[in-house]
Amino acid sequence: MASITLDSLTKSYGQTEVLHHIQGEIQHGEFIVIVGPSGCGKSTLLRMVAGLETVTSGQVSIGDKVINDLEPADRDIAMVFQNYALYPHMSVEQNMAYGLKIRKFPKAEIKRRVEQAADILEIRDYLKRKPRQLSGGQRQRVAMGRAIVRDPQVFLFDEPLSNLDAKLRVQMRLEIRKLQRRLGVTSIYVTHDQVEAMTLGDRLMVLNGGYVEQFGTPIEVYEKPASVFVAGFIGSPSMNFISAQASKGQLTLPDGTTLASNTSANGPVTLGMRPEHLKQHGSGPIQLEVDLPEQLGATTLVHGRISGTELPITASLNGIHAASSGDVLRFDAPVEQMHIFDAQTGKRIE
Amino acid sequence: MLSLQIRGDNIIFASPTSFAGSDDPMLKHVHFNKVLLPVLLVAPQILITLVFFMWPAGQALYQSFLIEDAFGLSREFVWFENFQYLWHDEIYLQTFWRTAVFSALVAMLAMSIALILAGFAERVIKGAGAYRTLLIWPYAVAPVLAGALWVFMFNPTLGIFPFLLEKINIDWNHYLNGTQAMGLVVAAAAWKQIAYNFLFYLAAMQSIPKSVVEAAAIDGAGPLRRFWTITLPLVSPTTFFLLVINIVYAFFDTFGIIHAVTQGGPANATTILVYKVYSDGFVGLDLGGSAAQSVVLMFIVILMTVIQFRYVEKKVEY
Numbered sequence: 192m193a194s195i196t197l198d199s200l201t202k203s204y205g206q207t208e209v210l211h212h213i214q215g216e217i218q219h220g221e222f223i224v225i226v227g228p229s230g231c232g233k234s235t236l237l238r239m240v241a242g243l244e245t246v247t248s249g250q251v252s253i254g255d256k257v258i259n260d261l262e263p264a265d266r267d268i269a270m271v272f273q274n275y276a277l278y279p280h281m282s283v284e285q286n287m288a289y290g291l292k293i294r295k296f297p298k299a300e301i302k303r304r305v306e307q308a309a310d311i312l313e314i315r316d317y318l319k320r321k322p323r324q325l326s327g328g329q330r331q332r333v334a335m336g337r338a339i340v341r342d343p344q345v346f347l348f349d350e351p352l353s354n355l356d357a358k359l360r361v362q363m364r365l366e367i368r369k370l371q372r373r374l375g376v377t378s379i380y381v382t383h384d385q386v387e388a389m390t391l392g393d394r395l396m397v398l399n400g401g402y403v404e405q406f407g408t409p410i411e412v413y414e415k416p417a418s419v420f421v422a423g424f425i426g427s428p429s430m431n432f433i434s435a436q437a438s439k440g441q442l443t444l445p446d447g448t449t450l451a452s453n454t455s456a457n458g459p460v461t462l463g464m465r466p467e468h469l470k471q472h473g474s475g476p477i478q479l480e481v482d483l484p485e486q487l488g489a490t491t492l493v494h495g496r497i498s499g500t501e502l503p504i505t506a507s508l509n510g511i512h513a514a515s516s517g518d519v520l521r522f523d524a525p526v527e528q529m530h531i532f533d534a535q536t537g538k539r540i541e
Numbered sequence: 542m543l544s545l546q547i548r549g550d551n552i553i554f555a556s557p558t559s560f561a562g563s564d565d566p567m568l569k570h571v572h573f574n575k576v577l578l579p580v581l582l583v584a585p586q587i588l589i590t591l592v593f594f595m596w597p598a599g600q601a602l603y604q605s606f607l608i609e610d611a612f613g614l615s616r617e618f619v620w621f622e623n624f625q626y627l628w629h630d631e632i633y634l635q636t637f638w639r640t641a642v643f644s645a646l647v648a649m650l651a652m653s654i655a656l657i658l659a660g661f662a663e664r665v666i667k668g669a670g671a672y673r674t675l676l677i678w679p680y681a682v683a684p685v686l687a688g689a690l691w692v693f694m695f696n697p698t699l700g701i702f703p704f705l706l707e708k709i710n711i712d713w714n715h716y717l718n719g720t721q722a723m724g725l726v727v728a729a730a731a732w733k734q735i736a737y738n739f740l741f742y743l744a745a746m747q748s749i750p751k752s753v754v755e756a757a758a759i760d761g762a763g764p765l766r767r768f769w770t771i772t773l774p775l776v777s778p779t780t781f782f783l784l785v786i787n788i789v790y791a792f793f794d795t796f797g798i799i800h801a802v803t804q805g806g807p808a809n810a811t812t813i814l815v816y817k818v819y820s821d822g823f824v825g826l827d828l829g830g831s832a833a834q835s836v837v838l839m840f841i842v843i844l845m846t847v848i849q850f851r852y853v854e855k856k857v858e859y
């Protein structure tokens with residue numbers, strides 16, 4: 192059983208602690224995405240699981256075996272790197288066979304596995320080529336092939352798609368998902384791209400400044416973000432945040448507008464509303480003065496301010512919408528789609 | 542005639558600098574005198590090349606067609622007679638062979654030790670700076686001083702090493718034993734070149750992406766295996782480059798060391814081609830024969846330079 196347990200995992204470089212007591216249970220066969228802005232410690236966390244970085248304190252286990260002190264080779268993992276890290280002097284075939292040769296697999300078995308992986312990834316025609324004779328997408332496939340031939344207990348991915356163009360990225364994203372489903376191998380996938388995170392992960396671990404902000408399914412993270420950070424990071428376009436005063440279930444915005452809500456909080460709070468949840472309504476309480484409409488075809492993003500203030504707010508309208516700068520649109524804020532956060536700590540208040 | 546050793550290096554190293562910044566767009570806006578300034582700027586280099594390289598080379602070439610009597614009173618133009626003589630000279634042919642062995646040993650020793658040291662230096666984390674600096678020092682030592690150092694250490698009566706060797710029943714006397722003398726000059730010559738090779742190997746190893754080595758570690762390769770199957774093949778362009786440089790070094794730049802350590806002896810056991818040019822010309826006073834030998838060396842330098850440019854510039858394929 193290849194479950195993974197991170198128990199109070201901490202990493203310091205010298206005096207600086209970059210990961211703080213990371214806690215998490217990953218089930219066998221699960222696809223976990225670690226997501227967060229650049230520099231938040233995603234790679235470091237992944238590399239600690241891989242054995243490429245030492246653990247400062249805490250424990251990593253695979254199954255019920257603590258692997259803190261095992262060499263990378265002995266952890267039965269495979270890793271796909273951002274720059275692919277193919278061996279430049281070896282052919283595609285040799286790249287994939289390298290790990291098997293070292294593990295002394297019989298020749299016939301190596302051949303069978305390499306060919307099978309090549310078929311799955313549709314790189315059969317390139318087996319004799321060197322990495323430099325391949326396109327970015329093909330190299331990516333070879334890197335995946337090198338990981339799957341070994342049939343490891345765990346796959347680790349460190350931003351494997353970030354060097355590809357947008358279209359290829361979408362395609363490879365789907366393929367990685369399908370492949371992982373098919374093989375059923377426990378996987379940890381690191382990315383800074385929230386769309387990738389939402390589409391790939393069974394669960395997301397949202398990381399910020401070395402802390403886990405939230406660990407849950409994509410829907411949980413979207414519907415019940417645990418903090419202002421998660422709420423703003425996940426979802427596109429980003430959530431609107433307005434500071435407000437809460438009392439007796441009512442919210443008062445800085446411009447004096449009052450909104451009905453079902454919050455039990457009292458005092459200063461941060462109100463979060465996703466642009467797609469603002470409902471246009473002729474007599475709605477929120478007045479949006481348009482600065483700039485963005486026509487995306489399927490939707491129109493209206494960027495503007497709350498009338499009479501400098502508070503920025505964005506709404507997403509279905510279809511093509513002819514709004515122009517200076518117009519005032521009115522919106523309803525549905526109670527069940529409001530997110531209320533503590534103004535001080537940024538934590539969600541139910 | 543000894544300027545030949547410098548000439549060997551000069552041909553190889555001069556060319557990269559001579560291209561530098563020739564078509565920098567920034568310069569196009571500034572109009573200096575179109576003829577005078579460029580000429581003035583390159584004049585010193587050209588002058589040095591002419592006076593110290595071209596002129597002696599021409600002299601050597603001319604000299605190699607002459608036979609001079611022992612007192613330097615008369616000279617006779619003999620065309621290729623000096624070369625014909627060399628071709629049949631048993632001792633000269635032996636020297637050729639000896640030089641080949643000497644160069645191969647120096648290159649192999651200097652390169653393999655440098656490679657191993659660079660492999661370790663890559664892994665050292667604490668005190669890496671000090672370790673690297675210490676390794677680079679020998680390169681700054683003048684050849685004659687390096688030779689003197691080894692002479693002291695291996696002096697049969699006073700040196701520390703013969704004293705230690707005696708304890709394991711090895712009788713060290715490189716003044717009498719040709720093989721030992723050869724071993725000593727090979728060691729001294731290689732020691733001086735290790736630093737240079739080390740720098741190149743270290744740079745080459747540092748340019749290998751870290752993730753490639755990490756991928757190999759995850760694939761199950763231990764440090765030694767990674768060194769053999771990843772690092773070594775990936776630094777092969779550097780290996781080829783250094784091979785040429787080291788052979789050129791062993792051929793031409795080891796004069797100082799040999800002169801200080803053995804003076805070519807005992808019984809010519811450590812006389813390599815450059816040393817023979819010197820001893821035949823300045824000691825034996827056979828100026829024509831010596832000049833002919835230096836012309837042969839000149840062609841060897843040219844040949845190696847061609848190899849260097851043809852293959853190293855193109856990069857070894859991997």
Ligand SMILES: Nc1ncnc2c1ncn2[C@@H]1O[C@H](COP(=O)(O)OP(=O)(O)O)[C@@H](O)[C@H]1O
Binds near residue numbers: 209227229230232233
């Ligand atoms: N070798 C190192 N020495 C010191 N600090 C490091 C080292 N590697 C990473 N860091 C720091 O650790 C933090 C997390 O880095 P990383 O895990 O690479 O972030 P991410 O992958 O999320 O972009 C960063 O602030 C980075 O500066």
Ligand SMILES: [Mg+2]
Binds near residue numbers: 235350
């Ligand atoms: Mg990273």
